[in-house]
Amino acid sequence: MLRWARAWGLPRRGLRPCSPSFSTGPVAPSSSGRGGAEPRSVPLSYKLLDGEVARPALVFLHGLFGCKTNFNSIAKALAQQTGRRVLTVDARNHGDSPHSPDVSYEAMSQDLQDLLPQLDLVPCVLIGHSMGGKTAMLLALQRPELVERLIAVDISPVETTSSSDFPTYMAAMRAISIPDKVSRSCARKLADEQLSPVVQDMAVRQFLLTNLVEVDGRFVWRVNLDALAQHVDKIMAFPPRQESYPGPTLFLLGGNSQYVPPSHHPEIRRLFPRAQMQTVPNAGHWIHADRPQDFLAAIRGFLA
Known part of the structure; x- marks a missing residue:
């Protein structure tokens, strides 16, 4: 049982229900994108906390089975501490966002490529946990001009091993x-x-x-x-990429997690040449639930 919980990013504590957000705003999906070859996006549900428009906003992407309210406390704290706008988003097929048969990271990235410019939130600081971290990494690789800097929380651009459970x-x-x-x-x-x-x-x-x-x-x-x-293999995988992301990148790892082993480091360095790695002691895969103050401090330090 615990193997499955670790592999899929299920939090050990600090759980927050996926309740509807009254700050959600509809955003029209795009069918054209850049060149017409992208997946069709869906209008994501989101919550936006106000702040200084002159500074890059912080955008949080949750993991599998999560939703935007998983980051409620973190988002409020960072909005107060940094004065920045903070956006939390429900991924497609999660929370209050629409369902779609396409669960690919390309599709989840396209959703954000449409949403973020319409909210005037580019370039932004993209912070993704687990599945959301893979979405964030792909978006940064595809559209680096949209991402001022990147934080991947206990995940890497390498296939993740799942449990047969x-x-x-x-x-x-x-x-x-x-x-x-x-x-x-x-x-x-x-x-x-x-x-x-x-x-x-x-x-x-x-x-x-x-x-x-x-x-x-x-x-x-x-x-x-x-x-x-039906498409769990796509969620476990990461799309092969040749280009790299030139911006500052932080890989924030849980000290008690085995999610990003040393064997993943070469691919991290290849795709994210400016990557730095930081380990949060006494934290598992769900770092922001296990050690919220350390999680906040790591983000603030990276923004400084």
């Missing part, structure tokens, strides 16, 4: 049966009981259950389980 967990989530018109507390209790024989780690179940939402009197999973399970 993942399809089993996904199947357990899809098999959940909850009667209509029950209370939220009852629905969560029923879902927890049905997941527990397969997902025996309570922290993993609690995180998965943050995606259980009520729609028209019925409880459903907010994430697009079918698409994520």
